[in-house]
Amino acid sequence: MRIMVTGGAGFIGSALVRQLVTETDNTVINVDKLTYAGNLESLAGVRFHPRHTFERTDICEPEEVRHLLEKHRPDALIHLAAESHVDRSIAGPGAFIRTNIQGTFNLLEAARAHWEGLTGPERERFRFLHVSTDEVFGDLAPEDPPFTEHTAYTPSSPYSASKASSDHLVQAWHRTYGLPVLLTNCSNNYGPYQYPEKLMPLVILKALRGDPLPVYGTGEQSRDWLYVEDHARALRHILDRGRPGRSYNISGACERTNLEVVHALCAQLNRLAPHPEYSYERLIRFVPDRPGHDRRYALDATRLFQELGWRPAESFESGLAKTVRWYLDHRDWMERVLHGSPAHWAAGEAYGREATG
Ligand code: NAD
Numbered sequence: 001m002r003i004m005v006t007g008g009a010g011f012i013g014s015a016l017v018r019q020l021v022t023e024t025d026n027t028v029i030n031v032d033k034l035t036y037a038g039n040l041e042s043l044a045g046v047r048f049h050p051r052h053t054f055e056r057t058d059i060c061e062p063e064e065v066r067h068l069l070e071k072h073r074p075d076a077l078i079h080l081a082a083e084s085h086v087d088r089s090i091a092g093p094g095a096f097i098r099t100n101i102q103g104t105f106n107l108l109e110a111a112r113a114h115w116e117g118l119t120g121p122e123r124e125r126f127r128f129l130h131v132s133t134d135e136v137f138g139d140l141a142p143e144d145p146p147f148t149e150h151t152a153y154t155p156s157s158p159y160s161a162s163k164a165s166s167d168h169l170v171q172a173w174h175r176t177y178g179l180p181v182l183l184t185n186c187s188n189n190y191g192p193y194q195y196p197e198k199l200m201p202l203v204i205l206k207a208l209r210g211d212p213l214p215v216y217g218t219g220e221q222s223r224d225w226l227y228v229e230d231h232a233r234a235l236r237h238i239l240d241r242g243r244p245g246r247s248y249n250i251s252g253a254c255e256r257t258n259l260e261v262v263h264a265l266c267a268q269l270n271r272l273a274p275h276p277e278y279s280y281e282r283l284i285r286f287v288p289d290r291p292g293h294d295r296r297y298a299l300d301a302t303r304l305f306q307e308l309g310w311r312p313a314e315s316f317e318s319g320l321a322k323t324v325r326w327y328l329d330h331r332d333w334m335e336r337v338l339h340g341s342p343a344h345w346a347a348g349e350a351y352g353r354e355a356t357g
């Protein structure tokens with residue numbers, strides 16, 4: 001298959017591209033604008049592979065997107081390109097509206113034109129897989145059951161509202177035009193090559209620098225964590241076996257409070273890179289909360305488990321140990337990716353975080 005992946009130089013997209021190139025015979029056309037979050041270094045080992053082509057393109061440019069589909073004639077498109085960081089969406093929502101909504105619209109229209117021109121098995125085979133998030137469902141109280149695929153959308157942040165909008169467009173293109181779409185809603189990912197503005201790499205980086213570790217509010221908010229390679233495997237599984245028009249939750253059913261995550265990271269760092277004078281927990285600081293902060297996410301992935309037979313390979317403990325070890329071995333990567341946009345790397349600071357205790 002010729003698979004077009006958007007956002008393939010980002011955190012999850014690059015994991016997917018590395019797997020598609022090294023574990024399958026597929027050809028990958030990697031479409032990415034290379035924003036601050038995209039990095040060709042994340043494609044280590046596959047960037048110059050004969051079955052990998054990189055196209056630096058902004059999905060907000062409709063003519064360029066249409067041209068790419070005409071040129072490469074993909075059998076499937078997996079759409080991950082997005083502005084992805086909640087704090088940045090609070091500080092400046094415009095880019096989220098453009099890329100996540102307008103960019104998805106451009107891709108849907110280009111994919112529709114391409115698909116309508118196909119015949120026979122090529123038309124049967126074509127899929128548009130849209131990668132979304134559990135944040136579109138809003139948040140849960142501690143006693144609520146996890147979100148299912150039938151939970152109503154109630155997004156809280158500019159980021160999640162823009163993702164919810166794009167999900168609605170994708171479902172509308174299926175219902176109205178028959179475009180064979182698949183939609184996935186995944187929980188929080190962690191692992192190698194994540195830009196150090198997200199909780200896990202940020203905490204690792206700050207701990208190694210001896211800086212305070214910022215915990216928003218009380219740290220009692222919880223997230224449902226999945227190792228990024230498991231997410232990439234789930235996407236491949238859904239592309240192969242998913243039913244067009246369906247959405248699938250992807251989760252490892254692994255809820256942790258933010259404070260538990262920060263303590264678990266500190267424990268790993270104390271073991272693998274001990275500081276001679278203190279344990280890393282000493283650096284934890286509670287800072288003012290994120291505006292509109294969702295309390296809890298939890299996803300029910302029964303449909304994916306039972307209908308498609310997918311299971312995650314990593315536990316939280318094994319994934320976390322691999323992750324901390326990877327960042328310790330790639331400190332130079334962290335410093336290099338931050339070099340391009342040092343002023344932005346903790347966007348939460350843009351709306352004035354001061355430690356409170
Ligand atoms: P990321 O920010 O690491 O990567 C996004 C990639 O998209 C970057 O390579 C960037 O250069 C590219 N991009 C941004 N704007 C673009 C544009 N206009 N045109 C072309 N490329 C552009 O994001 P991620 O964490 O890898 O997330 C990937 C997708 O998965 C997103 O759609 C996100 O909403 C979704 N998702 C993420 C998580 C998570 O925990 N990170 C969980 C569930 C779903």
Ligand code: DAU
Nearest residue numbers: 084085086133134135187188197198199214215216221258
């Ligand atoms: O749930 C899936 C989503 O997970 C994805 O759709 C998003 O793209 C991805 O960024 C992630 O969103 P979160 O907002 O949950 O991730 P983040 O790493 O920014 O924050 C995780 C939790 O940690 C959240 O409750 C806020 C908190 N936090 C975050 C940072 C950066 C802190 O307490 N301190 C911090 O410095």
